[in-house]
Each structure stands twice: as C-alpha cells, then as structure tokens.
Amino acid sequence: MNSESHEPRDLILEVHQISKHYLPPPPWLRPLVRSAADEPVTALSDVSFHVAPGEVVGLVGPNGAGKTTLIKILTTLLEPSEGWATIGGSDVTEQAAEARRHLGVVLADDRGLYWRLTGQQNLEFFGVLSGLSMQAAAERATDLIHKVGLAERDKRVFGYSTGMRARLSLAIAQLGEPHLLVLDEPTRSLDPAASQEVLSMLRGFADDGGAVLLSSHRIAELVDVCDLLVVLTGGTVRFVGQPHELASDTSQQARALLALLSEPRA
Amino acid sequence: MKTGQATSLDRIRAVARRDWAVRRSYQFDLAFRMVGLLSSVATFFFISKLVGDAPALEDVRYFEFALIGLLVINGATVAMHSLKGAIAQERADGTLEMILSKPVPLWTVLTGSLVVPTLFYLAEVVLMLSFAVVLGSRFPLGGLLVAMPLLILTLVAFAIMGLFAVAFIVLTKRGEPITFVILQGTTLLAGAVFPAALLPAGLEVLARFIPAFYGLNGLRAAMLEGAGLFDVIDEIAILCLFIVVLAPVALWVLNRALRIARVAGTLGSY
Numbered sequence: 001m002n003s004e005s006h007e008p009r010d011l012i013l014e015v016h017q018i019s020k021h022y023l024p025p026p027p028w029l030r031p032l033v034r035s036a037a038d039e040p041v042t043a044l045s046d047v048s049f050h051v052a053p054g055e056v057v058g059l060v061g062p063n064g065a066g067k068t069t070l071i072k073i074l075t076t077l078l079e080p081s082e083g084w085a086t087i088g089g090s091d092v093t094e095q096a097a098e099a100r101r102h103l104g105v106v107l108a109d110d111r112g113l114y115w116r117l118t119g120q121q122n123l124e125f126f127g128v129l130s131g132l133s134m135q136a137a138a139e140r141a142t143d144l145i146h147k148v149g150l151a152e153r154d155k156r157v158f159g160y161s162t163g164m165r166a167r168l169s170l171a172i173a174q175l176g177e178p179h180l181l182v183l184d185e186p187t188r189s190l191d192p193a194a195s196q197e198v199l200s201m202l203r204g205f206a207d208d209g210g211a212v213l214l215s216s217h218r219i220a221e222l223v224d225v226c227d228l229l230v231v232l233t234g235g236t237v238r239f240v241g242q243p244h245e246l247a248s249d250t251s252q253q254a255r256a257l258l259a260l261l262s263e264p265r266a
Numbered sequence: 267m268k269t270g271q272a273t274s275l276d277r278i279r280a281v282a283r284r285d286w287a288v289r290r291s292y293q294f295d296l297a298f299r300m301v302g303l304l305s306s307v308a309t310f311f312f313i314s315k316l317v318g319d320a321p322a323l324e325d326v327r328y329f330e331f332a333l334i335g336l337l338v339i340n341g342a343t344v345a346m347h348s349l350k351g352a353i354a355q356e357r358a359d360g361t362l363e364m365i366l367s368k369p370v371p372l373w374t375v376l377t378g379s380l381v382v383p384t385l386f387y388l389a390e391v392v393l394m395l396s397f398a399v400v401l402g403s404r405f406p407l408g409g410l411l412v413a414m415p416l417l418i419l420t421l422v423a424f425a426i427m428g429l430f431a432v433a434f435i436v437l438t439k440r441g442e443p444i445t446f447v448i449l450q451g452t453t454l455l456a457g458a459v460f461p462a463a464l465l466p467a468g469l470e471v472l473a474r475f476i477p478a479f480y481g482l483n484g485l486r487a488a489m490l491e492g493a494g495l496f497d498v499i500d501e502i503a504i505l506c507l508f509i510v511v512l513a514p515v516a517l518w519v520l521n522r523a524l525r526i527a528r529v530a531g532t533l534g535s536y
Binding site: 101 | 370375
C-alpha cells in the first residue's frame with residue numbers, strides 16, 4: 001500500500017477494496033502445506049467501509065460470507081490478496097506491529113484463553129504482551145476485572161462459566177487500551193442476559209471514544225446496538241449503512257436485514 | 267520509553283511465568299519425569315559394569331562417558347521440543363492467534379518459552395550428576411565450571427536448530443523431520459553413548475557437522491579430564507560459529523514459514 005494514497009483522517013479503521021483469494025499452494029509446497037482448497041476460492045471481493053471513533057459497527061452475513069476472513073485480515077493474522085486496511089493509520093499488512101497497538105481482539109469461541117491459568121494470570125500475561133510492564137499489567141488487570149464484573153479472578157479458567165469466559169476475553173481485548181475492538185461472534189454461546197451485558201459493555205467502550213467492529217449472527221442484537229451495519233454475502237458488501245436506512249423501527253430493521261441476507265444475489 | 271511499557275525482558279518473564287504456572291498445575295508429570303531420569307542413569311550404571319574397561323574409552327569409565335552423552339541428548343530434546351511443542355500447543359489451544367495479534371516480537375515469546383524448560387533441565391542435570399556421585403562418580407569442580415558455558419552453548423545451538431523444526435510445524439501442522447534427524451544424529455554420529463572414533467571414516471566426518479559433537483567433546487574434556495577453559499576454546503569457538511551462522515538463517519526460514527501461513531490462512535489451523 002502507498003501510505004500517501006489515503007488519509008487516516010479521524011477514522012480508526014479504514015478498509016479499502018479488500019479482496020482475498022485462497023489459492024492452492026504451488027506444487028512444490030503441497031507435500032508440506034495443507035490447504036482447504038484444491039481450487040482457487042474468492043472469500044472476499046472488493047470490500048470497503050470505515051469505522052470512526054464512537055461507532056459500533058456490526059458485520060453480518062450468513063455462514064461462509066467472509067466475515068471471519070475479514071476479521072483475520074484486520075487482526076493481522078491473514079494477508080489480503082488485494083486492497084488495504086488501516087487501523088489508527090497503520091497498514092495491517094505492512095505496519096502490522098503498529099496496527100496491533102491500536103487493536104483489541106476477541107476471536108471466535110473461547111479458545112484464546114489459557115484454561116490452566118486463573119483469570120488474573122491470563123490478564124497479566126496478555127497485558128505484558130499488549131505492551132504493559134509487569135506492574136502496569138497487574139494494575140490494569142485488577143481494573144478490568146472490576147469493569148467487566150469478573151468474579152473469582154483466582155479461579156482457573158476451566159472452572160469458569162461460558163459467560164465468565166466471555167467477560168474475560170473482553171477484558172483481555174481491552175488490556176492495551178486499544179482504539180478499536182474487533183470481535184468475532186462474542187455473544188454466540190451466551191444467554192440473552194449475558195449477551196445484553198456484553199453488548200452494553202461494547203456500547204460503553206464506544207461511548208468513551210473507542211470503536212467496535214462486531215461480527216454476529218444475532219440480527220436483533222445488531223440492529224439494537226450498532227450505529228452502522230456492514231452486510232456481507234458471498235464475500236461482497238451487500239449493504240453499508242445505519243439500521244434506520246433499512247426500516248423505521250428496530251423490529252422492522254431486523255426483518256429487513258434478514259430479508260437482505262436471504263435474497264439471492266443478482 | 268514511557269513508564270509502564272513492557273521491555274523485551276518483561277515479555278520473556280511473562281511467558282516464563284505463564285509456563286511455570288501451567289507446569290506447576292501438572293505435578294505428577296514432574297514427579298514421573300524425575301523418576302524416569304534416575305532410572306536412565308541407573309541403567310547406564312549397570313551397562314557400564316557390563317562394558318568394563320573398554321579400550322576405545324582410554325582411561326574413562328563408560329558410566330561417566332555415557333552420562334555426559336545422556337545429559338546432552340536430554341538437553342537436545344528439551345531445546346528442540348520446547349519451541350516446537352510451545353507453538354503446537356498454542357495452536358491447539360487457540361492462543362497462537364491471540365499472541366500473534368498482539369504487538370509483541372515473536373523472538374521474545376520463543377525465548378520465553380525456553381526459560382522454564384531450560385531451568386528444569388539444569389535442575390535435572392544437577393540431579394543426574396548428584397545421583398552419579400552417589401553411585402561412585404567423581405567430577406573435578408573446575409571442570410564443572412568450564413562445562414557450564416559449553417552446556418549452555420550446546421543448548422543454544424540445539425534451540426536454533428529447533429527454529430527450523432518450528433518453521434516446519436507452522437507449515438505442516440504435525441510431523442517434521444528436523445528433530446528426528448538432529449536427535450538421531452546426536453545419538454548415533456556425535457558420540458553421545460559411544461565414541462565417534464568407532465564410526466566408519468565417512469560417518470566420522472559427518473559427525474563434525476553436528477554441534478553436539480563439539481559440545482560432547484568439550485564437556486567430556488572438562489568434566490572427566492579436568493580441562494581448563496583454554497583447553498576447550500576450540501569447541502567453544504566452533505559452537506559460537508554454529509550459532510552465529512545458523513541463527514539468522516533459522517529466523518529467516520521461520521519468518522518465511524509464518525508469511526506463507528499468513529497468506530494461505532493456515533496460521534491457526536491444526
């Protein structure tokens with residue numbers, strides 16, 4: 001990417017014409033590299049949108065729409081084939097280390113935790129990896145434990161309920177005081193009350209000046225909490241806009257969104 | 267640097283603390299490992315009785331000769347498996363992607379992953395040597411001091427070769443030939459449990475391309491013959507040369523493997 005080709009302006013996240021093609025590995029690498037695809041697969045095509053401070057942006061789409069691929073690109077775990085994305089003005093491919101400083105991540109499931117460690121130990125470990133000194137990480141861990149309401153900080157994670165693990169993941173994502181939270185289906189395994197609490201926390205994070213990109217299948221939740229929706233189907237952007245652009249009230253917005261996801265692509 | 271910011275040492279310590287906390291939670295594993303080590307030492311003690319005064323060993327008893335070989339084989343296993351095992355475990359647990367999404371240089375995580383296994387290994391060395399003393403072995407104190415840098419350099423050389431194994435694992439997920447080749451090479455060619463001089467001429471030349479060959483020679487000279495630091499300076503220099511040459515190549519190969527996995531989207535799959 002040419003850094004002069006776009007201005008970071010006040011945007012926290014800028015995604016510009018991102019495409020991702022999964023290609024089968026070249027013949028000489030095939031004995032070594034396992035690939036899910038024997039044929040080229042286009043997972044994302046020409047995806048563009050942006051996120052400003054204070055916004056909660058919902059990423060919605062059916063299974064296989066490319067949401068996780070996009071999230072992996074934005075979290076620097078996957079390289080795009082074309083296009084670019086910046087977080088806090090830093091390119092996620094070419095300035096990945098800098099982009100990560102602005103980023104808090106909750107990946108799908110709760111596999112990103114050390115289950116043999118306590119919640120406090122997880123927070124302190126990831127705190128140092130997020131750039132805090134040992135002492136600062138311990139202090140920040142204590143603050144976040146209170147903020148996300150995580151009781152039993154000294155219990156090992158394998159003894160946590162799903163809701164507690166979700167809270168812990170959310171706390172870990174906020175350790176480095178990021179500007180952007182990227183979350184892949186953070187409420188997937190939660191009951192409605194726990195889910196609502198997590199969404200309230202995300203709203204609070206945005207209201208404090210941060211930004212949130214949230215992938216979810218729970219349409220009613222998304223139209224309720226999001227300022228902006230990005231609808232992906234078949235790897236392309238189907239709709240980018242505010243929920244009220246779909247319909248006037250929230251129940252109709254959810255229905256309109258569902259209809260949009262169900263429509264065959266022209 | 268701002269106050270409250272992590273240094274590289276903080277990151278290495280954090281990884282080591284994590285590993286210590288995880289390892290402490292598996293106490294039986296630790297106890298069985300200790301029993302296994304003592305059993306290995308005892309096995310070589312009795313083989314030594316069978317071997318007697320072997321002419322190929324000159325004035326050295328087979329027990330002490332093999333004990334040093336066992337120390338190096340164990341060190342090689344720890345150094346090579348620690349890095350590879352750390353990456354494979356992180357990937358299976360789903361924490362590898364979390365770590366790689368943090369602003370942390372990978373080398374600090376890898377170095378940190380070596381700390382606890384190395385400390386345990388050094389404790390094992392002390393335990394094995396102590397048990398050998400109980401069984402009648404005697405080691406010169408000066409030789410033990412000279413052995414320390416040789417042992418550390420040998421471990422570092424193995425850890426660097428372990429980076430090649432990590433690169434393989436990043437791409438293949440399971441199964442890599444590097445660890446097998448290095449450990450078999452150390453056992454068979456480098457003279458871990460029998461003198462490399464017994465090998466056919468061609469294989470003896472091959473042994474000289476294995477860092478363990480120099481580590482073993484230096485350690486035996488120091489611990490069994492009481493050689494001073496300057497007596498083993500050649501071995502130290504060659505081990506340093508291996509490290510200086512191999513380290514940048516290994517890091518390049520590892521970064522290349524990570525890049526391939528990032529493009530293919532296979533970084534977190536296992």
